[in-house]
Amino acid sequence: xxxxxxxxxxxxxxxxxxxxxxxxxxxxxxxxxxxxxxxxxxxxxxxxxxxxxxxxxxxxxxxxxxxxxxxxxxxxxxxxxxxxxxxxxxxxxxxxxxxxxxxxxxxxxxxxxxxxxxxxxxxxxxxxxxxxxxxxxxxxxxxxxxxxxxxxxxxxxxxxxxxxxxxxxxxxxxxxxxxxxxxxxxxxxxxxxxxxxxxxxxxxxxxxxxxxxxxxxxxxxxxxxxxxxxxxxxxxxxxxxxxxxxxxxxxxxxxxxxxxxxxxxxxxxxxxxxxxxxxxxxxxxxxxxxxxxxxxxxxxxxxxxxxxxxxxxxxxxxxxxxxxxxxxxxxxxxx
Numbered sequence: 520x521x522x523x524x525x526x527x528x529x530x531x532x533x534x535x536x537x538x539x540x541x542x543x544x545x546x547x548x549x550x551x552x553x554x555x556x557x558x559x560x561x562x563x564x565x566x567x568x569x570x571x572x573x574x575x576x577x578x579x580x581x582x583x584x585x586x587x588x589x590x591x592x593x594x595x596x597x598x599x600x601x602x603x604x605x606x607x608x609x610x611x612x613x614x615x616x617x618x619x620x621x622x623x624x625x626x627x628x629x630x631x632x633x634x635x636x637x638x639x640x641x642x643x644x645x646x647x648x649x650x651x652x653x654x655x656x657x658x659x660x661x662x663x664x665x666x667x668x669x670x671x672x673x674x675x676x677x678x679x680x681x682x683x684x685x686x687x688x689x690x691x692x693x694x695x696x697x698x699x700x701x702x703x704x705x706x707x708x709x710x711x712x713x714x715x716x717x718x719x720x721x722x723x724x725x726x727x728x729x730x731x732x733x734x735x736x737x738x739x740x741x742x743x744x745x746x747x748x749x750x751x752x753x754x755x756x757x758x759x760x761x762x763x764x765x766x767x768x769x770x771x772x773x774x775x776x777x778x779x780x781x782x783x784x785x786x787x788x789x790x791x792x793x794x795x796x797x798x799x800x801x802x803x804x805x806x807x808x809x810x811x812x813x814x815x816x817x818x819x820x821x822x823x824x825x826x827x828x829x830x831x832x833x834x835x836x837x838x839x840x841x842x843x844x845x846x847x848x849x850x851x852x853x854x
Contacts, residue, residue: 529561533571534580537595542602542635546585546592595635602638605630609642615710618662662715662733668740669717669732672705676752677740679705684734694736703728704746706754718757722747727771775836777807780827787828806831818843 536555540547549568556563563571572593576582581597600608612618612626631639672679680700687693703719710716715732746752779787780803787795787807796808811817813836821828821840830837 528559529556529563530571530574532556532559532561533568534575537575537580537582537593538598539632539636541594542638543594543596545635545637546594548590548592550590552593598634600633602634602641605634605638605642661736665732665735665738666708666715668738669705669708672740673707675740676743676746677705678743678746679703679738679740681730681738682736683730684736700737700739701730702741703730704750704752706752707757708732718754720750722750771812772810773813773833773836775809775811775813775833776831777809777821778829778831779805779807781805783824783827786824813839815843 532555533552536552537547540551549565552568553563553565572582580595583594583596585592585594609627609630612630613623615623618626627642631642634642669679671677680702682698683695683701684692685695702722703717704722705717705719707718708715709718709729717730717732717735719728719730720726721728777787778800784797784805787797787809791807791809798806798808800806818840821830822843830840
């Protein structure tokens with residue numbers, strides 16, 4: 520058979536067809552492949568298709584032959600990502616607030632190209648709740664570029680400077696601190712509360728801070744040699760720090776002792792991890808020693824739990840709880 524002008528691309532086209540039209544539950548026949556190649560003006564016979572499939576198998580494609588029907592059907596079953604892994608990624612993309620709805624659809628479509636067309640349709644599920652707040656497209660683009668820049672800074676150990684904005688009462692973004700730059704030492708990126716945050720040290724205040732990545736503007740990487748020697752580039756307590764944050768408000772970590780009813784053990788371990796130090800107080804109570812940033816959000820978390828958890832120490836955090844209770848009582852007219 521004389522070769523057509525498109526023969527050089529035949530192996531690639533067969534690979535593409537198998538990738539997009541087959542999976543563990545669906546196969547294609549030699550006839551299907553011959554017809555598909557025909558639409559590309561490529562002539563093929565059964566023998567050449569058998570040879571091509573054998574070549575692709577030898578090159579590492581996990582192609583299996585299903586002999587259960589009247590004719591053999593071929594399936595590509597081994598892929599870089601399993602379907603359940605792609606579903607997890609697609610749901611994460613769809614539910615992330617910092618990714619706009621348009622960008623979410625675009626990314627899920629790209630994920631679908633890593634599996635068959637049938638499986639790809641399962642990724643396009645309605646995982647976004649009706650009425651859910653999603654960021655605007657312009658903020659999505661900004662966040663993507665910001666994350667890329669910040670990864671470079673983290674990799675190379677660069678201090679950074681940037682401007683930071685907030686919403687005004689007119690529902691317009693306005694720069695904080697009169698548009699002045701923030702100078703920070705970046706340590707890690709964290710995805711929390713459906714947003715990206717940058718954990719930093721403020722060298723001027725010698726204080727740890729967190730910044731919403733989508734609210735950062737004009738990020739500039741400063742020379743790595745300008746990192747002050749008295750501040751470490753890496754923080755060993757980042758996992759504990761992230762567990763101890765409430766609402767992503769930064770600050771210093773404090774060891775707090777909580778007296779809890781026994782029924783609260785699940786809530787404590789889910790929030791702070793199984794390594795939390797637990798000590799029995801009596802038959803109905805235990806004491807948990809946790810490291811937290813004692814922000815208003817932490818106080819609110821304890822209040823929301825109800826009477827099953829009580830802050831025991833340190834005295835400064837107990838006093839903060841007392842002041843919060845007094846403020847709320849006055850605010851709502853309690854006597």
